Structure formats: structure tokens, C-alpha cells
Amino acid sequence: MKKLGFGLMRLPCINGDGKNIDLEKVKEMVDLFLAHGYTYFDTAYVYHGGFSEVAFRECVVKRHPRESFTVTTKLPLFPNPDRAGMERMFGESMERLGVDYIDYYWLHALNRGSYQFAVSSGAFDYLRELKAQGKIKHMGFSFHDNAETLDKILTEQPDMEFVQLQLNYLDWEDKGVQSRLCYEVATKHGKPVIVMEPIKGGSLANPVKKVEKMLKDAEPDMSCASWAIRFAASLPNVMVVLSGMSELWQVEDNLSYMDDFKPVTDEEKAILEEAAKELKFAIPCTACRYCTDGCPMNINIPEIFAAYNRMKQDIHKKWEAREKYAEILKTSGSPEDCIGCEQCVNACPQHLEIPKLLSECAGDLG
Ligand code: SF4
Ligand code: SF4
Structure with a gap:
């Protein structure tokens, strides 16, 4: 599989209305993406208030052969659904998507709290049943917590096949996000990683001037976003990197370096390490507050x-x-x-x- 996935959570909208997706623009974008041999699309029950799944049906399912694409969607646990609620949401996703099976079905945004709920509510068992019935091909979860929690989940749920992680060069060594550690845990458990937020909500596409210059000096013709996506895609256990594309030019830019993908070199990795320092630790304060009590001027x-x-x-x-x-x-x-x-x-x-x-x-x- 080519390592670029189309994230359907930031689609172009009309008049800024997140539920009013510009389908003609999306058709152009997905057609180009598919024409270049990419197949992986990622949506969720909640994206665009449910209209991301509908847009996918209108722009992809109705216009392209089923075997030319795969689709991922996700079951939200934030509303604390019971079994009937899960069945209702799965049914709605199937209807909105217009498919008779889902390639990849994830529990959405697990963390230590929602994991406990997923266990007690039988959400993992529900995925297993769907898979046994052939309604989904693969099961897994997207994840937002630390490596220790991920290790616990993968140890206790060893049949989950994939993990979707927040991973980018800025969060790679971040103590809170723990991209590297989470990636290593997934790898240890033999679970391929799907990367979300490779450009950190777009911020790595428009970094501070100093970082932009570092990247442009090294590769004048490459976008800043390309560095971030290539960093994630270069990791051997990454199956696909999602890019939440909103404009045709973003698809074109991504294809320009992913069509003939070249992993980041050691030299490029060193540049990104420096970039991460610039972006992250302008002042490496850890907010321990040891300094504040003794300050006679009460400076926070x-x-x-x-x-x-x-x-x-x-x-x-x-x-x-x-x-x-x-x-x-x-x-x-x-x-x-x-x-x-x-x-x-x-x-x-x-x-x-x-x-x-x-x-x-x-x-x-x-
Ligand atoms: S002592 Fe103050 S300045 Fe130093 S790391 Fe702690 S909070 Fe930050
Ligand atoms: S007055 Fe200035 S130097 Fe003294 S403790 Fe406060 S911040 Fe530090």
C-alpha cells in the first residue's frame, strides 16, 4: 500500500459551514488521489457532523469501483453508548458510507479513561463480532495517551490489528504525547501504525520563520508539510500517513513527493531534530514552579x-x-x-x- 492516506476531517466547506461540504471540490481531490494509485481513506462517525461519511459516499463510493479504495471509519465512545447505541452508530456509518463492508473499523480516540469504558461496555467484543460477520475486515483503535497505557491495551486486547497514533517530528520526543514511545510499543506488539496529525493540525506546514528557513535552505522546492509527512512515512512500521487535505493544491503537493517516496536521510532527520527544538523549546521550562515561591515580585x-x-x-x-x-x-x-x-x-x-x-x-x- 502507498503510504499516504486521505484524511476526511478537514474537507472544503461552503460558507464555512462544516456540514455543507463542497462536493465538487472533493470529487476533484479524490479523483486525483485515486488516479495516482492511492487507496486509503479515513473518516469517522463524528467528522463534519456525520457529513464526512456522506461526502465519501457521494464522491468516492458512487463514482469508483469498490476494489479501488479502502475506507476506515470509527466508533465514538465519548457518548458512552450501550450496545444498542453502538449498533445504531455502526448502522448509520454503513448507510452514510453506502458500503456493505468497512475495511478498517476503529474505536475512536482511546485513552486510559475511555479504555475502561470500552472494556466494560463490550466495545471490543462488538468489533470482534462485526469482524466475524464479515461486516468489517480489520479492527483497531485510534489512541491519545501515553505509552504505558498503550502497552496495557495491546497486552489486554492482543487481537486488535492496527493502532492509529498522533505522530510527528515535533511530538516525537514530547513528554506528553510520547510519539516515539507509543510507536515503539506498537512495534513491539507487532501492530502496524496509522499516523494521524503528521503536520500537527497544520502548524508544521507553516512553522516559525527560522524553521521555515532551515527547511527551505535544505530543500528549496519542498514544502514544509512535505518534511513532516516524509518523517512519519519513513518509519518502517508505519502503514499509512493521513493527511487531512482541504484544497486541491495540497493533494498535488503531497503527491509530488509521495509518488516517488524517498525516506528522510540521516542528515534530514538531524535538520528536523533541530527544527523541533526551535518549535518546541524556545524556553525549555518544565513548569515545575520551583522558581515562583521565592520571587519577591510575584512574577508568574x-x-x-x-x-x-x-x-x-x-x-x-x-x-x-x-x-x-x-x-x-x-x-x-x-x-x-x-x-x-x-x-x-x-x-x-x-x-x-x-x-x-x-x-x-x-x-x-x-
Ligand atoms: S524553576 Fe521555573 S523557570 Fe525553571 S523550569 Fe521550573 S517553572 Fe520553569
Ligand atoms: S525578581 Fe526577578 S530575579 Fe528575582 S526571583 Fe523574581 S524573577 Fe527572579
Whole structure:
């Protein structure tokens, strides 16, 4: 299978109405995708308020041979459905999609809490029954939690065949997302990985200027998004990387480097490691708050650093970060109040030059 999948969660819409999908645009996009030999489509019961599945039926199922594509959809557990609720939602998905079997059917967005519900409500058993009946070909789950939880689920549910993970070069070593660790757990259990959020909700397609320059200097003709998708697709245990395409030019861009896919080289990986540092750790504060109690000026240092990091991470968040900064200052001393006593510096396990960094934050956020 070619390693690019079409995510159907950010489809073009008319007048910004998420339920009013521009089907003519989608037809153009999916036709091009299929014409290049790609087959994997990913939707969910909840995407576009249910209209993503309908759009897929109208644009793909009704217009292309069944054997030319595969479809994934997902059973949501957020409404805490009972067995009848699961059956109703599965039936609705089948009807909306207009298919008589689903290639891949996932439990949607498992974490440690929803996993307990999935077990107690019999959701895994429901998937097993659907598979035995031939209504779905493969079963698995999408996942948002840490590697330890993933290990527990895969140990306790060893017949789940695939895992869909949030994985991108920015979250690869992130302590919260744990992309790498989760990928390694899935690999250890022999489960192929489907990647979601390879460009982190689009933010890696438009990174801060410094990162954009790093990538463009290395590959002037390649989009920033291409680096992110290639990073994920280069991992050997990744079966497919989903891209939530909204415009025809995004399909064209993705095909331009995925048609003749070349894994990222060691040199390129090193560039992405540097890029991740720029995007993520403008100030490597871990928000431990060891610095705040002793500050005579009551400066909320970690919150200010967090706002600054948000701005550095995503240029589109600049105004959001500035608003956040203004809000913080309503209850915190200002960086301009800092008297340079360095109590915070002595307390900081990350050895940050806090007064100097605060001054930079004030300059950029103020
Ligand atoms: S150096 Fe500034 S921020 Fe640090 S404790 Fe002193 S007054 Fe607070
Ligand atoms: S002590 Fe250092 S790492 Fe901890 S919150 Fe303060 S600045 Fe951040």
C-alpha cells in the first residue's frame, strides 16, 4: 500500500459551514488521489457532523469501483453508548458510507479513561463480532495517551490489528504525547501504525520563520508539510500517513513527493531534530514552579514562558499568546518589575537565565 492516506476531517466547506461540504471540490481531490494509485481513506462517525461519511459516499463510493479504495471509519465512545447505541452508530456509518463492508473499523480516540469504558461496555467484543460477520475486515483503535497505557491495551486486547497514533517530528520526543514511545510499543506488539496529525493540525506546514528557513535552505522546492509527512512515512512500521487535505493544491503537493517516496536521510532527520527544538523549546521550562515561591515580585514565570513558547511554536498563535500574556499580568508581577535578585535562577533545575528570558518575553509579548 502507498503510504499516504486521505484524511476526511478537514474537507472544503461552503460558507464555512462544516456540514455543507463542497462536493465538487472533493470529487476533484479524490479523483486525483485515486488516479495516482492511492487507496486509503479515513473518516469517522463524528467528522463534519456525520457529513464526512456522506461526502465519501457521494464522491468516492458512487463514482469508483469498490476494489479501488479502502475506507476506515470509527466508533465514538465519548457518548458512552450501550450496545444498542453502538449498533445504531455502526448502522448509520454503513448507510452514510453506502458500503456493505468497512475495511478498517476503529474505536475512536482511546485513552486510559475511555479504555475502561470500552472494556466494560463490550466495545471490543462488538468489533470482534462485526469482524466475524464479515461486516468489517480489520479492527483497531485510534489512541491519545501515553505509552504505558498503550502497552496495557495491546497486552489486554492482543487481537486488535492496527493502532492509529498522533505522530510527528515535533511530538516525537514530547513528554506528553510520547510519539516515539507509543510507536515503539506498537512495534513491539507487532501492530502496524496509522499516523494521524503528521503536520500537527497544520502548524508544521507553516512553522516559525527560522524553521521555515532551515527547511527551505535544505530543500528549496519542498514544502514544509512535505518534511513532516516524509518523517512519519519513513518509519518502517508505519502503514499509512493521513493527511487531512482541504484544497486541491495540497493533494498535488503531497503527491509530488509521495509518488516517488524517498525516506528522510540521516542528515534530514538531524535538520528536523533541530527544527523541533526551535518549535518546541524556545524556553525549555518544565513548569515545575520551583522558581515562583521565592520571587519577591510575584512574577508568574512559568506562565509567561508558556505564552512565549506558544508564540514561538506557531506564528498564527502570536495574538493569542499576547492576549494570554495580558491576562497573566492581571494577577502576576510584570517582567519589568524583576529586580534581578536571581532567587529564581538558583531554584531552577533547568538552569534557565530567568531574568534575561523574562526580558525577552516582555519584548516579544508586550
Ligand atoms: S530575579 Fe526577578 S524573577 Fe527572579 S526571583 Fe528575582 S525578581 Fe523574581
Ligand atoms: S524553576 Fe525553571 S523550569 Fe521550573 S517553572 Fe521555573 S523557570 Fe520553569
